[in-house]
Amino acid sequence: MDSPLDIGTHLAARLRDLRVRAGLTLDGLAERTGVSRSMISLIERGESSPTAAVLDKLAAGLGVTLASLFAAQESAAASPLSRREDQRVWRDPESGYTRRNLSAPGFPSLVELVEVVLPAGARVAYDTGSRxxxxxxxxxxxxxxxxxxxxxxxxxxxxxxxxxxxxxRPTVFSNPTENPARYVVALATDPRAGLS
Incomplete structure (x- = not known):
């Protein structure tokens, strides 16, 4: 399991890399996502623990999934096997929900799998509409x-x-029960059908 420092360092580098690959400046990504330039800069320097909602806005603006922010850069040499001990785990500082990237790190695939544990009483709101x-x-x-x-x-x-x-559309996950919920999310992205 990644330590908070490891996952924060990975998120910082991954976000910066995706932004640069998209040809966006800090100001350009801020304008596209509604996340302030200063917040993006703090995340890219590993000086902020962003919430799931903020990361979702950034992912949407970059044309990737939230899971992609936790994944390794794709490589033809990447193994197709994902061992449990290699699967990145992240905890949302706001809701306490955890997400584990199940897919093989860096292996090119059209599908991403994520396991989520949503604590009792937790609520996570993604207000991002168009992507x-x-x-x-x-x-x-x-x-x-x-x-x-x-x-x-x-x-x-x-x-x-x-x-x-x-x-x-905006999406809200909530667990109104007294027990945690565990679920698998499968994601597939079609960049050809996206918005410019």
Whole structure:
């Protein structure tokens, strides 16, 4: 499991790399995402512990998934095998939810898998609507239950339920129960269908 320092260092370098590859300045990414230039700079220097909501805005503006911010850079030499001890784990400082990247680090794939544990009473709101790329997502509940608001639609998901969705509207995950919920998120990005 990554220490908070390790994951913070990785996030800083990964965000900076993705921004530079996208040809964006700090000001350009700030304008595109609504996240202040100073906040982006703090994250890129590893001096801030951003929330899931802030990271989602940055990912959306860069045309990648939130999971991509925790992944290794793609490489043809990367192993297709993802051992549990190599899977990055991150904890949202605001809600306490944890996310584990299940997919093989750096292995080129159209699909990303993430395991999430949403604590009892936790709520995570992603207010990002339009994105620089179309992201398809499926959520499969392994244990517990959650409420998921997708724009105007609300779904109660229990153990074994699977919801398919596109990330094109504000989304809120909440766990109104007294027990943690654990689920797997599968994501696929289609950059050709994104917004410019």
């Amino acid at each position: 620089a790329a179309t992201v398809h997502q499926q959520i499969w509940i392994i244990e517990g239950s959650i409420m998921l608001a997708l724009g105007e639609d609300t779904f109660r998901l229990g153990t074994g339920d699977c919801l398919s969705m596109r990330l094109d």
